[in-house]
Amino acid sequence: MISLRNLSKRYGPRLAVDDLTLELKPGAVTGFLGPNGAGKSTTMRLILGLDRPTAGRALIGGRPYHRIPAPLRTVGATLDARALHPARSGHAHLTALARGNGIPMRRVGEVLERVGMAQAARKRAGGLSLGMSQRLGIAAALLGDPPVVMFDEPVNGLDPDGVRWVRKLMRSLAEEGRTVFVSSHLMSEMQQTADHLVVIGRGRLIADAPLPEVIASSSLSAVVVRSPHAAELAALLAAAGAVVERPGEHDLVATGTTAERVGDLAHEAGIRLHELRAREASLEQAYQELTSGSVEYRSV
Ligand SMILES: Nc1ncnc2c1ncn2[C@@H]1O[C@H](COP(=O)(O)OP(=O)(O)OP(=O)(O)O)[C@@H](O)[C@H]1O
Numbered sequence: 001m002i003s004l005r006n007l008s009k010r011y012g013p014r015l016a017v018d019d020l021t022l023e024l025k026p027g028a029v030t031g032f033l034g035p036n037g038a039g040k041s042t043t044m045r046l047i048l049g050l051d052r053p054t055a056g057r058a059l060i061g062g063r064p065y066h067r068i069p070a071p072l073r074t075v076g077a078t079l080d081a082r083a084l085h086p087a088r089s090g091h092a093h094l095t096a097l098a099r100g101n102g103i104p105m106r107r108v109g110e111v112l113e114r115v116g117m118a119q120a121a122r123k124r125a126g127g128l129s130l131g132m133s134q135r136l137g138i139a140a141a142l143l144g145d146p147p148v149v150m151f152d153e154p155v156n157g158l159d160p161d162g163v164r165w166v167r168k169l170m171r172s173l174a175e176e177g178r179t180v181f182v183s184s185h186l187m188s189e190m191q192q193t194a195d196h197l198v199v200i201g202r203g204r205l206i207a208d209a210p211l212p213e214v215i216a217s218s219s220l221s222a223v224v225v226r227s228p229h230a231a232e233l234a235a236l237l238a239a240a241g242a243v244v245e246r247p248g249e250h251d252l253v254a255t256g257t258t259a260e261r262v263g264d265l266a267h268e269a270g271i272r273l274h275e276l277r278a279r280e281a282s283l284e285q286a287y288q289e290l291t292s293g294s295v296e297y298r299s300v
Pocket residue numbers: 011014015016034035036037038039040041042043
């Protein structure tokens with residue numbers, strides 16, 4: 001639903017987004033990761049037509065943002081979640097937004113209910129807690145019932161209950177078949193929420209892969225196997241591109257592969273397994289390795 005084609009954005013001498021090409025799929029939460037200054041916000045702004053690309057294109061449902069006839073019904077975003085008029089209530093804010101975009105008024109009540117704000121709907125936006133204003137921003141993003149939703153750091157500053165709530169919401173939006181694109185600095189959170197990850201560094205694409213593959217790419221991830229035919233399986237895995245160590249006659253430890261692949265390969269070759277276990281790195285560890293060359297300022 002979102003496709004980026006050779007997307008670039010230059011600010012003076014600085015290439016903030018550098019030739020990004022990728023496709024975001026519906027029905028999944030895609031996490032958008034990268035060190036500070038990597039170009040995540042700029043990419044999201046380009047998708048939403050808030051900035052013009054220097055080269056390439058960002059398309060939603062095959063069109064650039066400014067050619068979408070009913071934008072709020074196509075894509076919802078929380079990039080400006082706190083840009084609310086402080087004297088207006090959440091209800092008034094959503095009502096104005098619905099009226100201005102030809103969205104039925106019943107949606108106001110529906111989205112307030114969905115984000116758990118029905119009680120606080122008449123409070124002035126200026127008097128809302130950070131958690132509540134995040135929820136209101138999400139309500140606004142969902143107002144047009146859009147198939148694509150984008151959230152920039154949605155759990156920033158939220159307490160653990162708020163973080164859990166956002167995680168459940170992202171999952172349910174994806175289960176409804178929407179394209180969910182969310183940037184975050186919280187790796188442990190992304191590990192629990194995302195199906196797929198896009199990692200950028202200095203504007204460039206570093207990884208675009210399902211979460212398990214990103215984790216498996218870490219040198220700390222490995223598949224641990226015990227089999228009476230370990231040598232035979234080791235040869236097959238090595239031929240398939242994995243790096244294999246043999247700590248014992250019946251043992252092997254493979255990196256650069258997944259437990260699923262090892263299991264499938266063993267099954268196809270009729271090799272019996274007595275143990276098959278993924279030793280998983282954390283997303284944090286995989287991310288550190290992926291981006292170690294892209295961090296702008298490193299403390300020593
Ligand atoms: N309007 C602008 N004018 C000039 N430079 C900009 C502008 N917006 C962003 N940049 C620069 O582009 C680069 C990418 O910034 P961007 O905010 O997109 O990164 P980010 O990945 O969202 O970072 P963070 O995680 O810190 O929010 C940075 O070097 C930033 O200084």
